[in-house]
Amino acid sequence: MASNGGINSIVIIPWSSGIDSTGLIFKAHKENRKIHAHFIEMHQERFIKHIYESKHVEMLRSHIYKNYFHFDFSRSVFDLSLCPSGTRFWSEEVELVIVARLAVHFSGFFKKVEVWDGRIKEDDTNPSMTKRFSRRSSSFDFLKSLTWEIDNVELKTPFKDVSKKDIWNDILPEDVRKLTFSCNQPLLSGTCGKCKNCIDRRRIIK
Numbered sequence: 001m002a003s004n005g006g007i008n009s010i011v012i013i014p015w016s017s018g019i020d021s022t023g024l025i026f027k028a029h030k031e032n033r034k035i036h037a038h039f040i041e042m043h044q045e046r047f048i049k050h051i052y053e054s055k056h057v058e059m060l061r062s063h064i065y066k067n068y069f070h071f072d073f074s075r076s077v078f079d080l081s082l083c084p085s086g087t088r089f090w091s092e093e094v095e096l097v098i099v100a101r102l103a104v105h106f107s108g109f110f111k112k113v114e115v116w117d118g119r120i121k122e123d124d125t126n127p128s129m130t131k132r133f134s135r136r137s138s139s140f141d142f143l144k145s146l147t148w149e150i151d152n153v154e155l156k157t158p159f160k161d162v163s164k165k166d167i168w169n170d171i172l173p174e175d176v177r178k179l180t181f182s183c184n185q186p187l188l189s190g191t192c193g194k195c196k197n198c199i200d201r202r203r204i205i206k
């Protein structure tokens, strides 16, 4: 496929084990892209989300390898207590810097590097998500501008016109759906059932 650079291009997918980012992996595979999924184990005081995400990433990875296809994978661990205040803002910035660093690394080996962001259709009607993406997009351009000659790196949003329900129904196989993890504030006993992600998940499963 000349349009995506064939074997000379790579797709980096920041992977959280959620529905959207796991959907991106299946989409990239369907398009015969070379995939590098990256999971950031983000430690935050009192939060245990990273423990669940880490577990689900490993379950999904072995399941997909065994039953579907292989893809490259790496992970980083970051402790947000190293930041001045352990807020959401910092976790976004940290993720961006780690992913941009990975993109710069690959830009030396591939003609084209794409970073696939998990933005979905519903985010258009969610002001905080829209703001988040435009912040991410401009920070990404800024990070690129700091590094010498990496104009072959691009931030893309393949699901910007696709709903979460479409990803669930049309992109993820049934056995894979069950292994994804969405909750934003899990408890030791499991998913909270109350956060936006839990509500969204219940809504699309219906």
Ligand SMILES: [Zn+2]
Pocket: 182, 183, 184, 185, 186, 191, 192, 193, 194, 195, 196, 197, 198
């Ligand atoms: Zn939840």
